[in-house]
Amino acid sequence: MAQIFDCIVIGGGFSGLAAGQILHNEQKSFLLLEARDRLGGRTHTRHFDDGKYVDIGGQWIGPTQDRMYRLATEHGIEWYETYNEGNNILDLNQVIKTYTGLIPKMDIASLINIDFVLKKLDRLAKKIELSNPWSNPNASTWDSMSLEAFAKKHCYTKNCYKVVRAGLETVYACELNEVSLLHALFYIRSGTNLNVLLSIKDGAQQHRIKGGMQPFAEKLAEKFQHSIRLNSPVKRIDQSKAVVSVSGDGFVYHAKHVIVAVPPVLIREIEFSPSLPLKKQQLLQKLSMGIVGKVFGVYEKPFWRSNGFSGQVVADENAPFQTLFDSSPADSSYGVLLAFCIANRAREFFSQNEQTRKKITLEYFERYFGKEAAQPIYYTDHCWADEAWSKGCYAGLYPTGAWTNFQNELARPTGSIFWAGTETSDVWYGYIEGAVRAGERAAHEVLNSLNP
Numbered sequence: 282m283a284q285i286f287d288c289i290v291i292g293g294g295f296s297g298l299a300a301g302q303i304l305h306n307e308q309k310s311f312l313l314l315e316a317r318d319r320l321g322g323r324t325h326t327r328h329f330d331d332g333k334y335v336d337i338g339g340q341w342i343g344p345t346q347d348r349m350y351r352l353a354t355e356h357g358i359e360w361y362e363t364y365n366e367g368n369n370i371l372d373l374n375q376v377i378k379t380y381t382g383l384i385p386k387m388d389i390a391s392l393i394n395i396d397f398v399l400k401k402l403d404r405l406a407k408k409i410e411l412s413n414p415w416s417n418p419n420a421s422t423w424d425s426m427s428l429e430a431f432a433k434k435h436c437y438t439k440n441c442y443k444v445v446r447a448g449l450e451t452v453y454a455c456e457l458n459e460v461s462l463l464h465a466l467f468y469i470r471s472g473t474n475l476n477v478l479l480s481i482k483d484g485a486q487q488h489r490i491k492g493g494m495q496p497f498a499e500k501l502a503e504k505f506q507h508s509i510r511l512n513s514p515v516k517r518i519d520q521s522k523a524v525v526s527v528s529g530d531g532f533v534y535h536a537k538h539v540i541v542a543v544p545p546v547l548i549r550e551i552e553f554s555p556s557l558p559l560k561k562q563q564l565l566q567k568l569s570m571g572i573v574g575k576v577f578g579v580y581e582k583p584f585w586r587s588n589g590f591s592g593q594v595v596a597d598e599n600a601p602f603q604t605l606f607d608s609s610p611a612d613s614s615y616g617v618l619l620a621f622c623i624a625n626r627a628r629e630f631f632s633q634n635e636q637t638r639k640k641i642t643l644e645y646f647e648r649y650f651g652k653e654a655a656q657p658i659y660y661t662d663h664c665w666a667d668e669a670w671s672k673g674c675y676a677g678l679y680p681t682g683a684w685t686n687f688q689n690e691l692a693r694p695t696g697s698i699f700w701a702g703t704e705t706s707d708v709w710y711g712y713i714e715g716a717v718r719a720g721e722r723a724a725h726e727v728l729n730s731l732n733p
């Protein structure tokens with residue numbers, strides 16, 4: 282007689298691992314099935330031969346991401362401040378200007394306009410109830426328009442639009458016409474406010490994990506290694522009988538409950554028997570992933586710091602990258618410049634071969650930081666839309682109409698199947714914190730079902 286587990290967790294990202302940790306602590310029998318040959322999902326630390334590394338996936342944590350700080354403390358993981366001193370650069374209309382703090386040097390009308398737009402988004406977002414964004418009296422209006430329509434309506438100057446666009450594209454990882462205003466507002470509220478989402482100091486980019494984010498994921502799994510099966514893509518979930526059967530090529534396992542902790546776009550590829558409720562199926566068809574490429578130059582040292590630069594750049598659509606950051610390690614023993622290449626800029630950039638991408642990147646890095654920037658020890662980049670087991674990032678995006686027509690269908694349990702993944706979290710949706718919260722919530726749903 283085959284073993285019947287208390288639970289099978291599908292997906293070895295932070296969400297599945299957070300669920301696994303709770304099931305392990307509660308001494309439940311479970312199996313975690315991961316499609317890739319590694320854990321961490323949308324977090325991935327790429328190591329070079331000499332031990333240097335870059336985080337090609339999620340890398341930052343910040344205030345109010347309580348689960349992340351708690352897990353890091355529990356597992357002896359250290360974090361450090363993101364470098365945030367010196368002059369920032371604004372690359373606007375092919376002119377480079379430097380500035381300090383959050384306010385770029387540009388015409389006063391555009392500055393006032395930027396402040397107005399960001400504050401307006403924050404004011405509207407404050408009205409969103411995270412557990413039911415669709416219940417707001419303005420929800421149907423906000424869900425009928427894209428974030429682009431909002432930006433076009435409220436950005437009165439061209440320069441305001443360009444800067445707002447680069448900032449918001451970096452936050453949402455898409456063109457602004459790919460996401461509904463209601464989702465944009467929900468996302469802002471979910472991560473506290475826009476200032477938090479955009480900032481390093483006191484914001485979502487405040488801290489990095491020493492040694493990289495993916496080793497953190499591996500550390501979470503240390504105590505239940507024996508319950509993990511890598512290289513095990515799940516193809517079918519059958520709950521037509523008393524127990525749920527989960528199968529893929531060459532395996533079938535049985536459990537009382539299942540937690541699905543994979544991105545919506547990949548849930549669509551699993552065959553369910555019986556079929557998922559129509560509303561869930563339809564919503565899964567609507568949620569598309571954003572597209573982000575991370576582009577790195579690795580240097581002997583963070584030379585830009587001694588030249589008075591923070592490493593931060595905001596650039597309009599004439600440049601291949603929306604934003605740049607200093608992404609050097611905790612001890613600054615080498616320097617890392619990180620550029621975010623997002624949405625249409627990413628589609629264009631990653632349609633070229635690596636040699637061309639490197640050439641374009643180094644030209645821009647040199648333009649911003651001088652000759653030394655043209656001589657990295659390593660160049661590397663990564664486009665997440667190209668990954669079979671992510672199909673994009675940072676997270677699934679609600680287009681117009683999706684919130685008001687489908688509401689919270691994504692997280693609603695389906696028989697013995699419970700749903701995790703950052704896209705099912707009300708708080709810090711799209712972030713690693715959201716993934717952990719969702720995994721913990723799904724594990725508690727399973728525990729409640731095991732011991733009603």
Ligand SMILES: Cc1cc2nc3c(=O)[nH]c(=O)nc-3n(C[C@H](O)[C@H](O)[C@H](O)COP(=O)(O)OP(=O)(O)OC[C@H]3O[C@@H](n4cnc5c(N)ncnc54)[C@H](O)[C@@H]3O)c2cc1C
Pocket residue numbers: 291292293294295296297314315316317320321322323324337338339340341342513514515516542543544547551573574575665670671673674675676701702703704711712713714716
């Ligand atoms: C470039 C980039 C930058 C980011 N920056 C940040 C940041 O700085 N801070 C932050 O908080 N967040 C950031 N994010 C977002 C963050 O990484 C994600 O929100 C989070 O990691 C999602 O975790 P998850 O467990 O929900 O999903 P995932 O990490 O996607 O995990 C899902 C897992 O399921 C597996 N899987 C899929 N299908 C199957 C199947 N059929 N069978 C078995 N396994 C399957 C996948 O291989 C994957 O391992 C970033 C993401 C990217 C890509």
